[in-house]
Amino acid sequence: MTAMKISIINPNTTTSMTREIGAAAARSAAPDTELLVRQSPRGPEAIEGPFDGALCVPGLLEALRDAEDDGAMAHVIACFDDTGLDAARSLSRRPVIGVGEAALHMASLVAQEFCVVTTLSRSVPTLRMNILRYGFERRCPQVLASDIPVLDLHRPESGAREKLSALIVRAMENGAEAAVLGCAGMADFAAELRERLGLPVIDGVDAAIRMAEMLARSGLAPSKRLGWAYPSRAGLL
Numbered sequence: 001m002t003a004m005k006i007s008i009i010n011p012n013t014t015t016s017m018t019r020e021i022g023a024a025a026a027r028s029a030a031p032d033t034e035l036l037v038r039q040s041p042r043g044p045e046a047i048e049g050p051f052d053g054a055l056c057v058p059g060l061l062e063a064l065r066d067a068e069d070d071g072a073m074a075h076v077i078a079c080f081d082d083t084g085l086d087a088a089r090s091l092s093r094r095p096v097i098g099v100g101e102a103a104l105h106m107a108s109l110v111a112q113e114f115c116v117v118t119t120l121s122r123s124v125p126t127l128r129m130n131i132l133r134y135g136f137e138r139r140c141p142q143v144l145a146s147d148i149p150v151l152d153l154h155r156p157e158s159g160a161r162e163k164l165s166a167l168i169v170r171a172m173e174n175g176a177e178a179a180v181l182g183c184a185g186m187a188d189f190a191a192e193l194r195e196r197l198g199l200p201v202i203d204g205v206d207a208a209i210r211m212a213e214m215l216a217r218s219g220l221a222p223s224k225r226l227g228w229a230y231p232s233r234a235g236l237l
Contacts, residue, residue, distance in 0.1 A: 005070070006076065008038070010078050011043065025078075036071075038063040056084065058237070060088065061087060072094060074097070076102075077099065080127070080184060081127070081130070082098030090230065092222065113175050115171035116182040121145040128143055141175075144170065144171060151185075161189055164189060169197065179200070181203050181204065186203065
């Protein structure tokens with residue numbers, strides 16, 4: 001049986017984070033899925049707000065196009081901001097899943113109300129806008145920032161696990177029944193926090209890989225009728 005190729009693209013340029021995202025994706029992928037792990041060839045080393053998000057999009061689209069040339073049947077954008085998602089869906093004729101949107105949908109299936117815990121406070125407005133756009137504003141009223149930079153998440157001195165745990169407990173006290181980890185770099189924390197806190201903790205990388213596989217198997221792809229029509233200037237990349 002031919003393996004189904006799924007690309008997972010880190011929109012930033014930090015190789016260590018790309019490795020971590022690839023390892024997390026491998027834990028979630030089906031046995032017959034071949035992962036094409038990519039990162040942007042140019043752009044910021046981390047995505048921490050709208051400016052970084054804008055800078056990374058050209059490199060992200062290049063990485064997506066290269067993965068599609070290598071046979072990818074679906075793509076995952078591994079940034080919780082869903083950076084460049086609309087542009088990627090326009091460029092590709094394959095399913096494109098953002099880890100933020102995937103995680104919110106997954107959380108909605110296991111909890112009536114849930115929260116997002118993320119990295120920096122400057123990311124909160126973008127996440128709130130995405131939550132509103134996806135229609136989850138009533139289900140996800142709390143977006144809480146740990147104020148830990150993306151690249152510090154796995155440094156022991158950051159205390160990331162403890163800070164995220166404390167934020168989730170606070171959200172639980174205010175009605176949250178599940179928590180969404182608001183950064184692809186937090187993927188390694190999900191299982192431990194789930195066990196420690198006794199509630200569903202959703203990692204977007206896991207959710208997006210599973211949804212990408214499902215859409216690829218179903219033969220569904222972005223509609224090219226209106227908003228995600230194939231761009232006339234795609235050759236400028």
